[in-house]
Amino acid sequence: MLRADQVLTDSVEMLAYECDAYTIHKGRPDVVVHPESTEQCAAVVRLCARMGVPFTPRGTGTGLSGGATPLYGGVVISIMRMNRVLSISPADLRLRAQAGCINSTITRAVAPYGLHYAPDPSSQTACTVGGNVAENASGPHTLKYGVTANHVTALTLVLPDGSVVELGSDADEPCGYDLVGLLVGSEGTLGIVTEVTVRLTPNPREVRTLLAVFGSVDDASRAVSRIIAAGIVPCALEMMDSMIINALEDAFAMGFPRDAQALLLVELDGLGPGLDAETADVSDLCAEHNARSVTAAASEEERARLWFARKQGVGVLGRVAPNKVTQDGVIPRSLLPEVLARIRGIAESHSVRLCNIFHAGDGNLHPCVIFDERDADELRRVLVANEEILRLCVEVGGSITGEHGVGVEKRDAMPLMFSEADLAAMRRVKSAFDPAGLCNPGKIIPGPSAEAAPP
Amino acid sequence: MSASYAPAMAVLWPCVADRPPAEAVAPASRAEAAVEVARALRHGLGIVPVGAGTRLAEANLMRGVEWLAVDMTRMDRVLAYSPDDMTVVVEPGVTAEALQAVLAEAGQFAALGLASGRGETVGGLIAANAQGRRQCAFGLPRDQLLGFRAALSTGDEVRFGGCTVKNVAGYDMGKLYCGSHGTLGLITELTLRVRPLPSVRSTLSLAGPGLGDTLSAGMALHLARLLPTGLVATFGAGCALTVEFSGSHETVAWQLEQARRVSAGYGLQTEAAASVDPSPPAVPDPGVAWLRAATVPTAIEGLCRALEPCLSRAVAHIAAGLVEAEVTLAEPLNDLERRLFAAGCSHLRWTRLPQSERATRDAWRLPAAQLPLMRAVKGALDPAGAFGPGRFAGRI
Missing domain, CATH: 3.30.43 (Uridine Diphospho-n-acetylenolpyruvylglucosamine Reductase; domain 2)
Incomplete structure (x- = not known):
């Protein structure tokens, strides 16, 4: 079925597979396998099904909610070696890849055609498209171009009994129940996706990138609300607060003013005509909200540097504290100023260190709490503050997660958003695909089916 | 009654x-x-x-x-509308026109039922996952739905999704309900994303000498990397190519100019009147059938050629890879299906069939391997089998 080099059983080697980038919950796998084809993956799953062993799919482990954590041990099925681009049809804007293909590899593969793959999570140079499908991943440019669910038309799925089914097609329109739509964001609980057909996006002809510096988070968040309300759809609208700014300065000497309280990174794209006028409108709106300065990236290098800062903004916190939890709540975007202020209040009341770096345009917050997990009391306060922030997001009409997924991290917060009847329906859908409950058990849905160890 | x-x-x-x-x-x-x-x-x-x-x-x-x-x-109210959040909550019976009128007052629109003019309800458009010529720019109703409530055959009312533009909490059940034709439950409330209204919307309508040239010009426009909000070829009494652009005055004017330049050389003539996409009547006419064939842009011409012998009228959504056609019953429908699949059709639906055919022919032609999973999904969400039993694909 597999060669010896495709199977890990050494307990030291398997340490890396105990969790993903969410490190608070861990689970020890009994074995890790690296299939290289859909057939090998299906054979492993069939064996698990026959023996009643739980299995957990895993991409490159960049997930932020514990989706790839083998809570009940069993087999971790890594799709890392299934990393090839299989076909490209530029005129149809389609690409087929194995699920372990790295997100940015897709964009590199289609760059010669003037195309790219739009969902761009910060981890895009490391994360897999299969993992993106599992989490319905998104990134800064989601504001204009949509999330993974808007960019996937077909999947090859290994069902939890080890059978293989092709879902969707190259066509835009789904046929019958939209099973591709259901699978995207199902966090590897309904089967293992081994191949993906994605929709490609033509590169914009013109791009304008602005950096606005603010003396207060309030002013910056009001500027965001105003830009959206003005009917402008930037392709990205990102905010970073002072702790992030200073961590970036310490690490990379970006040249950001250390006393700034917030930076807005605003990007607009289009065909060219009218774009300068729209950029000027954004600049004016920032100025109206007391921006200390608004500057446009003068070259592609400057633009790349600004995006480098944004994408390193979370990782760089490793210099500030040994551990971090990045939250992912979403709120109605008009409430940004109020909610950010309340989140600051929550952090202060529990004496936790919190910073913000997030997709302001879609109201997708990433309050990032930094701590030292060896300090038991600090860890306790962090968890309490986390839950209060989630409650706040739901209370104002938002969601506990915008792009990181529920996984194990937010499983027990699901009742904040969903009734028992809602969750029961989700459980029935899970059972329709996975009646034995062996496929990534313990994720997303709380309650009896999640708590009980699988057979 | x-x-x-x-x-x-x-x-x-x-x-x-x-x-x-x-x-x-x-x-x-x-x-x-x-x-x-x-x-x-x-x-x-x-x-x-x-x-x-x-x-x-x-x-x-x-x-x-x-x-x-x-x-x-009668459930036709707009329940909550927050222009600054660009979301709206409605009852499913509100018509697309009524909703758009409310949104337009705040300079916004929902990408749903934009060209219908037939009194279609928002709930119906979601249940049919039906769009129209702007699909290439805004996607399908599935891409507009953020959350919903539904009454299920378990006796429960459930609520899935949420009210924000981004949300990945729990399974994305909305995707299943879009296009489910009422077979998974009774939708009682919908939350949709809305968008800013463009300041200008302008259409270029061209009359084509024949199917080949019209589609070639259409394909050239598709490949020109413009941003049309509609790109359709219509066939019936003559051939026409229609491209629509929306946005600021400058960007629309520039794109119209580019479109004229790209389409010149294919022998198309500027038309005075804009074409109307043919759409099937609510009650099927005897003697004809309507189909909706999905594919990719490069296979559109092949599909249209395969339809030609029995085509009475059609609209080809070039960028969206979709052909909707009215066909005569001059030949067995099985033969037409075979030709379409040989020409690169991914899947098709018979959206209107004469009564004689409806008893025997499944309206959905999709890979049979997907049906067991669809049946399982139906069982999970409609365990009593109460919602339109037999109405869906594979007579689910």
Whole structure:
């Protein structure tokens, strides 16, 4: 079925597979396998099904909610070696890849055609498209171009009994129940996706990138609300607060003013005509909200540097504290100023260190709490503050997660958003695909089916 | 059958079933809808939600089932609208026109039912996952839906998704309900994303000398990397190519200029009047069938060629990879299906069939391997099998 080099059983080697980038919950796998084809993956799953062993799919482990954590041990099925681009049809804007293909590899593969793959999570140079499908991943440019669910038309799925089914097609329109739509964001609980057909996006002809510096988070968040309300759809609208700014300065000497309280990174794209006028409108709106300065990236290098800062903004916190939890709540975007202020209040009341770096345009917050997990009391306060922030997001009409997924991290917060009847329906859908409950058990849905160890 | 809703159902019921409904009701609220669902379940009736009734004939004929028609058109309120958040919560019976009128006052629109003009309800458009010529720019109704409530055959009212533009909490059930034709439950509330209205919308309509040149020009426009909000070729009495651009004055003017330049050389003539996309009637005409064939842009011409021998009229959505056509019954439909699949059709639906064909032909032609999973999904969300039994793909 597999060669010896495709199977890990050494307990030291398997340490890396105990969790993903969410490190608070861990689970020890009994074995890790690296299939290289859909057939090998299906054979492993069939064996698990026959023996009643739980299995957990895993991409490159960049997930932020514990989706790839083998809570009940069993087999971790890594799709890392299934990393090839299989076909490209530029005129149809389609690409087929194995699920372990790295997100940015897709964009590199289609760059010669003037195309790219739009969902761009910060981890895009490391994360897999299969993992993106599992989490319905998104990134800064989601504001204009949509999330993974808007960019996937077909999947090859290994069902939890080890059978293989092709879902969707190259066509835009789904046929019958939209099973591709259901699978995207199902966090590897309904089967293992081994191949993906994605929709490609033509590169914009013109791009304008602005950096606005603010003396207060309030002013910056009001500027965001105003830009959206003005009917402008930037392709990205990102905010970073002072702790992030200073961590970036310490690490990379970006040249950001250390006393700034917030930076807005605003990007607009289009065909060219009218774009300068729209950029000027954004600049004016920032100025109206007391921006200390608004500057446009003068070259592609400057633009790349600004995006480098944004994408390193979370990782760089490793210099500030040994551990971090990045939250992912979403709120109605008009409430940004109020909610950010309340989140600051929550952090202060529990004496936790919190910073913000997030997709302001879609109201997708990433309050990032930094701590030292060896300090038991600090860890306790962090968890309490986390839950209060989630409650706040739901209370104002938002969601506990915008792009990181529920996984194990937010499983027990699901009742904040969903009734028992809602969750029961989700459980029935899970059972329709996975009646034995062996496929990534313990994720997303709380309650009896999640708590009980699988057979 | 209650008197006020009898007239519509008296005409429409043959689109749904082999017999008229045992009853037709029209709830005015979520609570009333839940009561009607519970009552139907108690009496063992099948349940069929009805909006404007324009797309009832798209699903299979329900046979041998006593059923309740649930007219949703009294649930027609806009419940909450937050222009700054660009989201709107509606009852499913609100018509697309009524919703767009409310949104337009705040300079916004929902990418749903934009060109219908047939009184279609938002719930109906979601249930049919039907868009139109702007699909290439804004996607399908599935891409507009953020959250919803539905009454299920378990007796529960469930709520999935949320009110924000981004949300990945729990399974994305909305995707299943879009295009489910009322077979997974009764949708009672919908939350949609809205967008800023463009300041200008402008259309270039060109008359083509023939199918080949018209589609070649269309393909050239597709490859020109412009941002059309519609790119369709229509066939019937002549051939026409229509491209629509929306946005600021400058960007629309520039794109129109580019489009004229790209399409020159294909022998197309500028037309005075804009073409209208042909759309099927609510009640199927005898002697013709309508189909909706999905593919990719490069296979559109092949599909149109395959249709030619029995084509009476069609609209090809070039960038979206979709052909909707009215065909004559001059040849067996199986032969036409074979030709279409050989030409690169990914899947197709018979959206109108003559009554003689409806009893025997599945309206969905999709890979059979997907049907067991669809059946399992139906069992999970409609465990009592009450919602339109037999109406969906594979007679699910």
